[in-house]
Amino acid sequence: MSDPRGRLHDYVNDSLPAAERAAFERELARDPRLREELDDLLALVAAARDLPGVAPARDLWPGIAGRIRRRRIVRVRFVLPALAAAAAAAAVVFFALPADVEDRAPAPSMSPSTARGAADSLDAEFSRSTREVLAALSRDGSSLDPETVAIIEENLQKIERAMGEIRAALERDPNNAALQRVLTAENRRRHQVLKHAAALSAI
Amino acid sequence: MDALTLPRDERSARSPGPGPAGEGVVARARTGDLDAFETLYRANVGRVYSVCLRMLADPIRAEEATQDAFVRAWERLGKFEGRSSFATWLHRIAVNIVLDRKRSDRRRGPAEDVDDLEIAERARVGPEGLLDLERAIASLPPGARIAFVLHDVEGYRHREIAEMTGTAEGTWKSQLHRARRLLREAMQR
Numbered sequence: 001m002s003d004p005r006g007r008l009h010d011y012v013n014d015s016l017p018a019a020e021r022a023a024f025e026r027e028l029a030r031d032p033r034l035r036e037e038l039d040d041l042l043a044l045v046a047a048a049r050d051l052p053g054v055a056p057a058r059d060l061w062p063g064i065a066g067r068i069r070r071r072r073i074v075r076v077r078f079v080l081p082a083l084a085a086a087a088a089a090a091a092v093v094f095f096a097l098p099a100d101v102e103d104r105a106p107a108p109s110m111s112p113s114t115a116r117g118a119a120d121s122l123d124a125e126f127s128r129s130t131r132e133v134l135a136a137l138s139r140d141g142s143s144l145d146p147e148t149v150a151i152i153e154e155n156l157q158k159i160e161r162a163m164g165e166i167r168a169a170l171e172r173d174p175n176n177a178a179l180q181r182v183l184t185a186e187n188r189r190r191h192q193v194l195k196h197a198a199a200l201s202a203i
Numbered sequence: 204m205d206a207l208t209l210p211r212d213e214r215s216a217r218s219p220g221p222g223p224a225g226e227g228v229v230a231r232a233r234t235g236d237l238d239a240f241e242t243l244y245r246a247n248v249g250r251v252y253s254v255c256l257r258m259l260a261d262p263i264r265a266e267e268a269t270q271d272a273f274v275r276a277w278e279r280l281g282k283f284e285g286r287s288s289f290a291t292w293l294h295r296i297a298v299n300i301v302l303d304r305k306r307s308d309r310r311r312g313p314a315e316d317v318d319d320l321e322i323a324e325r326a327r328v329g330p331e332g333l334l335d336l337e338r339a340i341a342s343l344p345p346g347a348r349i350a351f352v353l354h355d356v357e358g359y360r361h362r363e364i365a366e367m368t369g370t371a372e373g374t375w376k377s378q379l380h381r382a383r384r385l386l387r388e389a390m391q392r
Contacts, residue, residue: 048355053249
């Protein structure tokens with residue numbers, strides 16, 4: 001065996017392969033000096049593991065809480081107004097629409113072209129709100145990390161894709177009430193995602 | 204981040220991270236409850252400050268790093284997935300903050316080059332020549348000190364230290380061996 005002292009640390013770290021470990025232990029039994037070095041090392045490692053925790057000389061919480069609160073204030077000052085405006089615009093458009101556009105197929109009294117026009121208007125307003133919310137979330141000072149913003153964007157894109165397919169189907173069948181309902185439902189989903197984004201940012 | 208394992212962290216009596224009851228505290232903190240986060244701070248500050256202090260060997264900078272660690276943890280709570288304990292996750296944040304500071308230190312200039320004998324002499328303190336291990340650790344050169352603190356005090360493996368620092372395992376093994384040798388020499392004086 002080469003100089004066993006070169007394996008002292010690996011032995012202490014329990015990182016020697018079994019055969020080398022056995023050879024090292026045979027060497028230990030023959031060499032009291034090596035045994036002594038090992039004992040010193042083991043004592044040092046044990047002392048390190050047993051070191052007690054050290055408390056800071058002062059309470060650091062006030063400083064931490066202050067920094068967190070200051071960041072919240074900055075966020076409220078710069079981010080929430082934009083989010084609130086976008087969410088409010090979305091909500092106003094959403095709830096100002098005739099109930100039959102939101103909840104059921106266009107009423108018999110509403111011509112297909114009127115219902116379609118209302119749905120298109122709603123669609124355009126939601127698209128604008130979406131852009132505003134995403135822009136606000138991406139700006140410096142937003143409380144949301146890039147990963148969260150990416151998840152929100154991904155969800156909105158999924159909804160957007162679904163709505164694109166519904167719009168294409170409506171082009172082919174403009175009077176299809178069921179498709180109108182699905183389009184409205186997708187708009188509602190998009191609205192929920194926007195509300196979620198605003199709520200997350202307000203945390 | 205959560206892939207890192209801290210072998211002793213989960214079993215150490217010094218690790219007061221939230222147990223089953225603490226998971227609720229973490230969940231409340233994730234919703235923005237600052238009082239809950241303070242509870243987490245009280246439970247973990249000793250361990251976070253200890254590792255910062257031992258790695259930096261400077262109480263003022265250790266306090267700053269500790270505060271940074273908790274603020275960063277607050278900001279990233281949404282990313283905490285619970286794959287490790289909160290204490291382990293927080294500890295890793297603190298270690299990374301200290302390592303970032305050490306990198307900045309290195310960019311500003313070379314570390315103090317101290318003779319090994321002088322280091323061993325500095326470590327021999329206290330009445331009747333008794334070794335004060337804390338002071339001995341603080342006297343180590345920065346690389347050896349970080350290797351010793353992370354490996355022998357905190358229980359990280361060489362592979363984990365290499366991953367965190369982007370430096371080869373062999374480098375950290377050498378640093379650890381140097382640290383142990385210097386500390387043993389100090390103990391034998």
